[in-house]
Amino acid sequence: MSATEYDYDLIVIGAGPVGENIADYAVRAGNDLRVAIVESELVGGECSYWACMPSKALLRSGHALRAARRLAGSKEPITGGLDVAAVLARRTEFTSGWKDDGQVAWLDSVGIELIRGRGRLAGPRAVSVGDRVYTAAAVAIATGSVPVLPPIPGLAEAAPWGTREATESQLVPTRLVVVGGGVAGTELAFAFASLGSRVTLLSRDGLLDREEPFVSELLAAAAADEGIDVRIGVGFERVDRDADGTVRIQLSTGAEVSADEILVSTGRRPNTGDLGLDVVGLDARTAIAVDETMLVAGTDWLYAVGDVNGRALLTHQGKYQARAAGEAIAARLAGEPVDDAPWGAHVATADHAAVPHVVFTDPEVASVGLTEAQARERGLDVRAVEYDLGWVAGAKLHADGYTGRAKLVVDESRGVVIGATFVGQDVAELLHSATVAIVGEVPIDRLWHAVPSYPTISEIWLRLLEAYGRPQRVTAAD
Numbered sequence: 001m002s003a004t005e006y007d008y009d010l011i012v013i014g015a016g017p018v019g020e021n022i023a024d025y026a027v028r029a030g031n032d033l034r035v036a037i038v039e040s041e042l043v044g045g046e047c048s049y050w051a052c053m054p055s056k057a058l059l060r061s062g063h064a065l066r067a068a069r070r071l072a073g074s075k076e077p078i079t080g081g082l083d084v085a086a087v088l089a090r091r092t093e094f095t096s097g098w099k100d101d102g103q104v105a106w107l108d109s110v111g112i113e114l115i116r117g118r119g120r121l122a123g124p125r126a127v128s129v130g131d132r133v134y135t136a137a138a139v140a141i142a143t144g145s146v147p148v149l150p151p152i153p154g155l156a157e158a159a160p161w162g163t164r165e166a167t168e169s170q171l172v173p174t175r176l177v178v179v180g181g182g183v184a185g186t187e188l189a190f191a192f193a194s195l196g197s198r199v200t201l202l203s204r205d206g207l208l209d210r211e212e213p214f215v216s217e218l219l220a221a222a223a224a225d226e227g228i229d230v231r232i233g234v235g236f237e238r239v240d241r242d243a244d245g246t247v248r249i250q251l252s253t254g255a256e257v258s259a260d261e262i263l264v265s266t267g268r269r270p271n272t273g274d275l276g277l278d279v280v281g282l283d284a285r286t287a288i289a290v291d292e293t294m295l296v297a298g299t300d301w302l303y304a305v306g307d308v309n310g311r312a313l314l315t316h317q318g319k320y321q322a323r324a325a326g327e328a329i330a331a332r333l334a335g336e337p338v339d340d341a342p343w344g345a346h347v348a349t350a351d352h353a354a355v356p357h358v359v360f361t362d363p364e365v366a367s368v369g370l371t372e373a374q375a376r377e378r379g380l381d382v383r384a385v386e387y388d389l390g391w392v393a394g395a396k397l398h399a400d401g402y403t404g405r406a407k408l409v410v411d412e413s414r415g416v417v418i419g420a421t422f423v424g425q426d427v428a429e430l431l432h433s434a435t436v437a438i439v440g441e442v443p444i445d446r447l448w449h450a451v452p453s454y455p456t457i458s459e460i461w462l463r464l465l466e467a468y469g470r471p472q473r474v475t476a477a478d
């Protein structure tokens, strides 16, 4: 069957940020591809309505208020807290009131056909939506991820909030228990604390414990300042919700914590259920294994992109994969060569070397690449340097009593940075400098000549490089 004998050239299942980008890049490739996208909920996906956008909108006003409170001159006139109704309204605005008209109009404007409903693989190159089966030369799965509820007795019956309920909430509970010390748990703990909830954060493991060790120390101190009761290393016996709505959490220490609401954020798994993966011989219990162009192993027509392939559960990284996959699909359908060498146009090499991510707590946590521990686990010959951000002139000016820390991890054998972590107020915008240094494999000796402006927080680069050691001078004898 030639490509024109199919209903479409490409069908994308899932119209989150990743699905939208696969479709867009395939269309943009300019080969007049006929592309359809299947969506069972809202075009725009989790990120737009229940994750990135609303959570950051809930956090941003608190950051601005605390920033003003940290400066002599702007702190004195502040007499009140946040206008909660205004923060919630701004959040709602960022989700377009949980309506996807704008995104649907965009799909229409770029020539991507929307099929509303639940997509399932009906066989090779075939997708069913309701009673209809559509065929396509290529199919891309971009169905995202779903939350995992830990097996705590009574928890499911207590109807806990997940991140969806928290980010779409129209009310701020007086007492909120957050279960989970990962990214979403810590962010939402800070968001609701700044909105006025008395927050208790319970974590079996730690706070962001996959980051450099100083991250959790600085974050725990900041959480305490914000009035968040952080309890690490807790075990859970059971959870009950009383008739009056009160949630009671019994810990394995015998202690009991009560709250008006419980938010569970203990991780997500690829959304591979009910997709018909078994029909094409794939295992629905795991993330879908793909090659560097996001082509599913053992097929020449099926792709899995974004959260669903488990490579990096982040919007920007999924969109990066989507750009590669969309263009690779278009190239293959046109019989054009695919550039799949490392760092080529059609691969997502950065997934292995330079995944940046920001945790929008206060202080922010921004990191990219490998931590020192991860680099050593890989057997790399590394040296790491740290510096106190509070000693940098630009940071001192930015906030009175600025608290923060930064670390570079250097691969000694290649003389390049392979990991960077910044913790402090407004460090998110610093992160891309480190991402560029890592992806560009800029030699440390050359980084010395990338002069940060004075007085900015970026001078942390100078201090870290000084801590690492000046480049060797070449003498006549050399």
Ligand SMILES: Cc1cc2nc3c(=O)[nH]c(=O)nc-3n(C[C@H](O)[C@H](O)[C@H](O)COP(=O)(O)OP(=O)(O)OC[C@H]3O[C@@H](n4cnc5c(N)ncnc54)[C@H](O)[C@@H]3O)c2cc1C
Pocket (backbone or CB within 6 Å): 013, 014, 015, 016, 017, 018, 019, 038, 039, 040, 041, 042, 043, 044, 045, 046, 047, 048, 050, 051, 052, 053, 055, 056, 117, 118, 119, 120, 142, 143, 144, 145, 163, 167, 184, 271, 274, 275, 305, 306, 307, 308, 312, 313, 314, 315, 316, 317, 318
């Ligand atoms: C609270 C929270 C905050 C976050 N904050 C950030 C952040 O600040 N920055 C960041 O980079 N990442 C963040 N993330 C992660 C980010 O949300 C995900 O990485 C991103 O949404 C993944 O995009 P995706 O397109 O792969 O999946 P999704 O956004 O989940 O989209 C998948 C789409 O597929 C649809 N779908 C699923 N199954 C089917 C089917 N069978 N048929 C048809 N449609 C289907 C869904 O309805 C959905 O619209 C956050 C996550 C959470 C939970």
